[in-house]
Amino acid sequence: MPGQQLHIDLKSATAVLSGPDHTDKKALGSVDSVCNKGIVVKENGVRHGKVNWGNTEYSFSDQSLSQVFKRIEKRYGITIAFKDAEIENYRFTGKVMYKDSLDMVMRHLCQLYDLKYTRAENNITIEKVSENLRK
Known part of the structure; x- marks a missing residue:
């Protein structure tokens, strides 16, 4: 910060x-x-x-999604909760650019892991996409 x-x-x-x-x-x-x-x-x-x-990005190497989303919480001033506890342990390697909107970051991260998110004001809930939605 x-x-x-x-x-x-x-x-x-x-x-x-x-x-x-x-x-x-x-x-x-x-x-x-x-x-x-x-x-x-x-x-x-x-x-x-x-x-x-750096001044333009957060770069993560083999970090849990829990750790990645903690950084995102601080960056965007929001709270993120996981509906499925196992999601917290998924591993991520990649970059999050400072200029990217919160919606863009959430959309891309969720697509990577077949997740979905819902937002209510400054609170985001992340969960797995149900099997019925994939069919």
């Missing part, structure tokens, strides 16, 4: 996120590797995949 800073200590292999005033610090876990301007963070021994960022 704007104003936040990510502090990486390669000697201790840790990552800490701090807010705009640098006082509200959150330990993200251990840094597994830093490469190609991307950071791989481990939290409680679980690898969370790699996120690259």
